[in-house]
Amino acid sequence: MLNHRKPALRRVLTSAAIGLVLAVTGPAGFAQADGGAASASTGTTASKARAVCPPTTLWANTGGTALNLIQYDTAGNTLSTAPLVRDYGDIAFSPNGSTLYGVDFPGAAGSTTLYTINPVTGAETASTPITGPLAAITPTPAVNGLTARADGTLIAGSFNTSQIFLIDPATGVSTLFPASFPAGIVSAGDFITLDDGDILAFGTPDTTSPSPVFRIRPDNTVIQIGTVPQTFGAAKSAGQVYAFASNGDINQLNSLPATASTAALPITTVKATGSGFYGATSTQDAGTCVAPAYTIAKRAAPARKAHEGDTITYRVTVRNTGAIAATGDFSDDLGGVLDDATLVPGTVTSTTGTTNVTGDTLTWTGTLAPGATATITYQVTVNTPDTGDRLLTNTAVPTAPGGTCTTSRDCTVTIKVDKDKDCDKPGHHHGDEPGHHHGDGMRKQGTSSH
Template structure:
């Protein structure tokens, strides 16, 4: 969440919620209160290493006067952006990546809601009231941390208490998580299941200080491992954790120690966006190795051969074949098409996403829901006369993670241009163009008898060897 961007709310939370937290947890915090619950998990296996996943996009939600759902790659480049209808304290993908959840911020006591959000459009698709201890926090629940566990339950935090919660997304019922933040620390914005099985948790001692970072072990012990610039959301990609700071920076955490420390953790800022982040997520936050998948297919009509002056319509189809939202980005190299043809002005269209031609390269970018499809079409007119190589060849290449061609041949199209009528195809020796068609001097024709320029020009003798019986010039 980005409470620093909302002065009125900050005063309420600082004056009431933090005071409440300090009063409730001042005698050792809720972690000790749940020591008995932690014992239930005493038999949980130690952290187990997971395979490193391929890169996945990072998603963030902004709020205040700029309510948007933004998708970034791991370099901080914006992949998509959609408007949101409200401030969400955080967002979280389900373990299989098929559902995006959001929690309203700040929420009023006794009334807080879990929403599902369309990641392509940003629209709310459903809502469910949250009940239980999370909804009972006063003066506001102020849910600002949300992440799915591998079992489908949602881990949630609040700026109004040190306690951590679980939410059943099927019912909206919240329960107490067996671990809480230490006394005086509340949730800053997120939880991430690391590849070693620990849960990374970001806290907040107040509204301005750096965020303390904790590891929650599978045996429900918690230790602080350092601090990072004040963080309101986090997302994991390919085993790395990216923290979305209150000042709009996207920071890569370059080290996640396993021993206790309060020292600053090393971070690398991959992008300074200047945006007001309220939360962040990725399809890999639950610890599952979820990856997108999409295919690209290409066709042309007519398929050829074509005549000079003909118009060819190209069609490219990109389809999300996976279970998670995907970027179906691809390029189409037209350099070996535009040497024989010219793009028909205004013919480049796309049913969704953005299609642009830069130089000889067509670029398409767009976000597709599972099963979603986008179609890109454009037309070219074969030059007349065609002074190119009389072959139109182009290849579409997927450029985002998870992309592939629909089959081995569906990304490439090759179209031949016919030669004009009456234009002989004389590629054999002695039947070439120009001088190779010349008639030799003498009684007979030089066609088919001579090889090379000498006989083709008619300089040499004919069959009889008498120069006075031959033609004076070559006939091309």
């Protein structure tokens, strides 16, 4: 497939050979800072293990002819898509997941910009010029790696230097990170804080070769642990790293060894999307345990009992109860309803997101900001005559990470279809209700017998 991201630019950049780009010295500071080793090293500093986070979703940005922000589950299924306004070299969530950053690609000579992006709509909400050594890279900054650290700063890499940088997102000021890629290697497109505290970094020697993968230890020594297919972005969920390849594949990294190796790392391709990935992120890339959370609740009117010919209105409410943007997907199996009733055409609506009915299954997908809600409604008419089991039962099931029912009973609705519609008229009582008697003593309300 034709990838629309960095290869097109790389063809321009590599006309002067990558080796020459890496040999440049001066204010951009390509040498290792603060004494950290720039070459591969085994590293002896012990990393501190972290608790494994609950699952979260993966986000990726595409570019070129298709500018989109796409949210995936860890099986590679698309949860949401929003249009973007420009090419971003990479995207990154803040440590608490409240802010999504993007950096323009490739930027102009002496200038590049950090943007904040609404993850629900894809719209830019603010911009901050980046200053310092990152902006001074020539011929362009070409920032293609961006990830938040737990302290809130952003770690960044460029296709035009082996040096790694830090960015203060509040001011846009960049500084040198105390580690860099080995000579001849530049950033391929991402950094991940692993659960053991090491930083995983993806590099590249050229425009086509597999990406060497490095661990950056807490003492800033760097060790290559293997290679993966050329990768332009990465994201972490529940301790598992997913690499977004230049050919559009989402690859799960099955092993992240702690010892030096140049061998291919074992991967599982969870999805061949065919998309032109420019970057990827998740709310857990900084090493924090931020995860989506949403609830669903289902109601019906009438609530428990209906008759032949009645119209029943179902309402499902989805609420984002977490601190980050979340996809509140659910499915609703109507099989236990449509044996007794018929879906009323044109009544399936939602206040936001997308609702579909396929066969006997209704699904909804949509991304909600923290605290936001979506309401999905549909109507059915009970058949006349009702030849089903005269019991309408259906359950809305959350299908995205972090989804739960508001209470254990809030996702299921059961409605009984009565045979005798007159039984609900005032003055008529059922046999199991007070005032209704069987046998010779049965009498209507308001009469007396002696």
